[in-house]
Amino acid sequence: MSQPKTLYDKVYDNHVVREDENGSTILYIDRHIVHEVTSPQAFEGLSKAGRKVRRLDGTLATVDHNVPTSSRKNYTDSASFIKEADSRIQVLTLEENVKKFGVQFFGMTDRRQGIVHVIGPEQGFTLPGTTIVCGDSHTSTHGAFGALAFGIGTSEVEHVLATQTILQSKSKNMRVQIDGELAPGVNSKDVMLHVIGTIGTAGGNGSVIEFCGTTVEAMSMEARMSMANMSIEAGARAGMFAPDEITFDYLKGKPLAPQGAEWDKAVEFWKSLKSDEGAHYDKVVKINAADIPPTVTWGTSPEDTVSITGTVPDPAQAPNDAAKAKIERALTYMGLEPNQKIQDIKVTNVFIGSCTNSRIEDLRSAASIVKGRKVAEGVYAMVVPGSGLVKHQAEQEGLDRVFSEAGFDWREAGCSMCLGMNPDMLSPGQRCASTSNRNFEGRQGPGGRTHLMSPAMAAAAAIAGHLADARKYQPDERTGAAPVPAVEIAPEEQQVPTTQQTPDAADDGVAQSLGAPEVTAPVTTAAAGMPKFEVVEGAAAPLERANVDTDLIIPARFLKTIKRTGLGVSLFAALRYNADGSENPDFILNKPGYRDSKILVVSGGNFGCGSSREHAPWALLDFGIRAVIASSFADIFNNNMYKNGSLPVILPEEQIAILIEDAKAGKPLAVDLPKQVVRRQNGDEYPFEVDQFRKHCLVNGLDEISLTLQHEDSISQYEKKRSELWPWLDGKTYRAGKIGVAGGAKTLTDW
Structure with a gap:
């Protein structure tokens, strides 16, 4: 069996x-x-x-x-x-x-x-x-x-x-x-x-x-x-x-x-x-x-959640010093006070959209709250459908008129204010009730403050001018469903011929994909662009911060490039630079002795959480950092480091605490991949595990595509x-x- x-x-x-x-x-x-x-x-x-x-x-x-x-x-x-x-x-x-x-x-x-x-x-x-x-x-x-x-x-x-x-x-x-x-x-x-x-x-x-x-x-x-x-x-x-x-x-x-x-x-x-x-x-x-209330975020991580009827946490009640520091840092960035009522938090912006909540059901839910009401004075609210088809269906149902009459901006399809990569960005200090998925520092624009919530809750915030309980505005006590019929778009209506892409060589492209692709190059090595990784040694920069996300490593506004290089100058931009563009002398990578660091030692774990984009490891590499030592890494980031010839090293926090002190003292470290050890200046060695195939590729600078096509x-x-x-x-x-x-x-x- x-x-x-x-x-x-x-x-x-x-x-x-x-x-x-x-x-x-x-x-x-x-x-x-x-x-x-x-x-x-x-x-x-x-x-x-x-x-x-x-x-x-x-x-x-x-x-x-x-x-x-x-x-x-x-x-x-x-x-x-x-x-x-x-x-x-x-x-x-x-x-x-x-x-x-x-x-x-x-x-x-x-x-x-x-x-x-x-x-x-x-x-x-x-x-x-x-x-x-x-x-x-x-x-x-x-x-x-x-x-x-x-x-x-x-x-x-x-x-x-x-x-x-x-x-x-x-x-x-x-x-x-x-x-x-x-x-x-x-x-x-x-x-x-x-x-x-x-x-x-x-x-x-x-x-x-x-x-x-x-x-x-x-x-x-x-x-x-x-x-x-x-x-x-x-x-x-x-x-x-x-x-x-x-x-x-x-x-x-x-x-x-x-x-x-x-x-x-x-x-x-x-x-x-x-x-x-x-x-x-x-x-x-x-x-x-039954234990789940209408929920919003208060801080700078999706785990910073609270009931809409609750209060901002008090760092004095934190279980340990690390948790206390995390809460204090988030409160400072978000401009909030301990024990402040969530529903007393005023907003300047409301964003309904993103790949999380921009489908027709989401728009109906928000429209059910908005219908017959007006956006509060001083609040800019926008609705961004997830696709042209969603937009078309919403307009068939009259949802666009519901939003427009209430004072919402009805937009075209796109990622929009989910992340700071297009004109729809927050300005520093603005606070947004958002239906998106991330509330990292600067995620919706430098200095912007984000509270995650459902479309109904975001709509309620737009009407109230502050974070609000959508249940007070629901037209239907049981479901809150929008009082509009569900209109389905027929498949033939969806099949709108594109006017932008009619490749002349398309027939050949399909025919060629039927057979085995031509492999014109041998297995490539570092000479073709993948650097070999054997032993990296030198100054190590200490970073005492848990849950370092990809938006902190490289903010989204710097991702608009078609090259892999040139991102090092923007690495940790929010930490390295002041508002006027000058260097922050207190940040570790701006201090003498750490500007040429090849190794980053991070306490707290979960390094690289967030986006799958490779720009974060590219920025680290472009700066010169080829190895990051932490107690844990986000899965996708961990993978992306290997793909770019750099090494994520996992060690227990007790050993990292010692390496942090070494780094603070200016003592060099060595990361020896062939021997799979981190070597301290005094000769002590900390062994680490690594996938043997990945090790083979890194040490030899091998191109995985050529290896796969074998x-x-x-x-x-x-x-x-x-x-x-x-x-x-x-x-x-x-x-x-x-x-x-x-x-x-x-x-x-x-x-």
Whole structure:
């Protein structure tokens, strides 16, 4: 009898192309979503190596992070429409790359354009039982469908484009079980903030979380997507929900979902994707739904949660000095006082949008609070739909008029104020009630203060002018559902032909992807760009701070580049520089003796939590830091360091405390990878563990793409088996061997 498996085990095992004796796996990727921020360097790598995109049918691109969300009525082209030069370059670079490589693209004149994690599900590109990646940490969103979905860095974006695989080691299994009926006015965003507040932002490190229980079984797909989206904020590699009838009803009729007999076969398979009785979980968390109140954040981490009826914490009540310092630092940044009532906190801005809460259900929920009311004086409130299709549907239902009449700004689709990468940013000192997913320092703009909450709660804050309990404004005591009918958009209405991307070479691109890609270069080494890592020694900089997030390492406003270099000057910008741009002499990397540090020693753990973007390790490398020593790392950041020739070293906090003192005393350290030790000046050695395949690649400066393509036969054999078992995973034009034709024009629309 076979051993019982979890949902994660089943999906992972179904995608193993090859596994070595150390457990390192070549994992096949079914769906790859691409946007403009994390892809330029990946496409550049393909060009330099003479490689093609292996599976055009498994790749979908759009623009979302940089695009303005102002009216596009006068849009003619991106070059003239996007005013910020660095944002414009990233968007234009993606437009050029999708034409060059023949990738399906939803550009700014295409109604299907939107946030990557909104467009995948609404097109049926996201399907149960698939593996899905994107150069964006919130790819975990797609796990709501029973997919194994996770964020990757730019090096891995290139790897997937070239090989349709990724190198992985299996994560642990974690189950979060939520049972019971939610109280009136409590929704999935409250649930997820409560979960993160309970287990912490490192609670899921090294794990894939499966959400289960009667509470989540009753949730809509959009509610599940909000929870899966924020599983990354709990430190998890991914979050997953078992697919069920709610999942199937959502997907049926979507443009890229299977149809007819193929649909029936797919559903039969999808029904098997649930954890077996007796399957093993490494960690189980049980939560009673009745214990979950309407929840908001007060501080600078998603784990800083509190009931809307509660108060700001008092550092004097903290359990230890580290927790006290963390609370004090957050209160200072947020401009709050201990024991201040949450509902006394005034706001200047309200943002309803992001990949967490910008779908039609979210907008209906907010509109139900707003209808017939006005935005408070002095508050700027905006609503940003997650896609052009969401915007279109909301306008069909009249939600745009509800928001506009109340004084909200009704915008175009995009990431908008979720992060400071486009014109929709907070100014220093502004305070925002936000439906997004991160409240890190400077996340929505330098000096901006963010409180996370549900769409209903954000709408209530806009009306009240301060954080407010949405239950006081609910039109329906039980659910708070908007008093508008749900209008579905027919599939043919969604299939709007794109006017921006009709690559001349697209036919060739699909035909070439049918066979094995040409490998024109041998296995590359450090001479081609990957530096060898053997022994790194010298000055070590001490950083006594837990939960150092990627926005702190490199703020989002510095990510608008198409190169891997030049980011060192912006490393830890919020800590290194004063408001006037001058250096902060108190920050460690500005002090004599530490300006040339090659090693960073960090106390507190969970280093690199947050985004999947590789810009954080690029910034560290560009500054000169090649090794970071900490007691724990966020999973994606840990992976991204290896991909760029740098080393994350995990040691216990007791040893780190000694190394911190050495660093403060100016004593040099050595990180010896061949021997796997950290060596103190006095000769003491602290051993550390490292994956042997990764060690081999680092020490020899090897290119993982070339190494993977040595197993081309295994990948091709897997693809053949995949087509036989799960034919709906092959794009329609891919099997036809030609590009579909719509309106007489060549296009990649008809998959």
